[in-house]
Amino acid sequence: MGQKVNPIGLRLGINRNWESRWFPSKATLPENIGEDYKIRKFLKAKLYYAGVSQILVERTAKKLRVTVVAARPGIIIGKKGGEVENLRLEVAKLVNKDVAINIKEERKAGSSAQLAAENVAMQLERRVAFRRAMKKVIQGAQKAGTKGIKVSVAGRLGGAEMARTEWYLEGRVPLHTLRARIDYGFAEAHTTYGNIGVKVWIFKGEVLQKGIQADKSEETTSKKAKRARRGK
Structure with missing residues (x-):
């Protein structure tokens, strides 16, 4: 199983968070998925040489926030942040919504x-x-x-x-x-x-979760207790 499936999708909700973070109604679900796909496809093509590692999409009732994680954020930002504003307008025109764009550096x-x-x-x-x-x-x-x-x-x-x-x-x-x-x-x-x-x-x-660590500690204490009883 682990050899065949996408390892990111397999671990969603375990040690990996979703890259699209919003809660839609049944009516708006297809539209939101389509918009997310368009945004990611457009940004990956336009910012290819900036080394984009991740594109996060967050939605509120009235606004759409896009966070671009890139190895070379200077290429995206440009002089005095002018390129970011142009990029924001292009994405807003693509989905016909008010969009905010954040740029983060991929440190590793x-x-x-x-x-x-x-x-x-x-x-x-x-x-x-x-x-x-x-x-x-x-x-x-x-x-x-x-x-x-x-x-x-x-x-x-x-x-x-x-x-x-x-x-x-x-x-x-x-x-x-x-x-x-x-x-x-x-x-x-x-x-x-x-x-x-x-x-x-x-x-x-x-990544060891608290529950897993607690279970392990309980197992070790129970094993020690059994050994002590046997010794007696």
């Missing part, structure tokens, strides 16, 4: 799976050898202090006639462990031989 760009996938895709488009591109991203993730990383590329690698899949794994990436904080990213490299899909999984450690 090396540990973002989406940025790592886009990095590999950009290198493949520049005709860098796929093994070299994968190893470079893995080294960057290790320097950022991640617990493990897996990078997979699929397509006509190196211009080969038959498509194949190759991957590298460094460290540990436990996809079946729900308490594991695993970031996932996907990107496509458009080459002269066709599209190459890039997938990246990054393991950032485990």
Whole structure:
């Protein structure tokens, strides 16, 4: 199960929050989903070189707030914040609503799976050898202090006639462990031989909830009590 599904969707509500945060009625649900899709598609295309790792959409009764998390926020903001205002007007025109845009810096760009996938895709488009591109991203993730990383590329690698899949794994990436904080990213490299899909999984450690820790402490105390009884 953990090997097949999207690891972000599998962990929603466990150790991962939703990127669209609003509570709609049944009547407005399809419209809101469509607007979120349009906003994300537009911003990802327009701000591709800014290194966008996450786009959060929040809604209130009258306003729509979009938070863009990027590795290079200066490209988005521009001189004196003029570019942000232009971007806000474009998004507002796209969805025909009042929109507020916040820009946040991705402080740990090396540990973002989406940025790592886009990095590999950009290198493949520049005709860098796929093994070299994968190893470079893995080294960057290790320097950022991640617990493990897996990078997979699929397509006509190196211009080969038959498509194949190759991957590298460094460290540990436990996809079946729900308490594991695993970031996932996907990107496509458009080459002269066709599209190459890039997938990246990054393991950032485990999150132990209070309930789990309490259960474990109760188990250890009960085991100690049993051992004491046996000793007597």
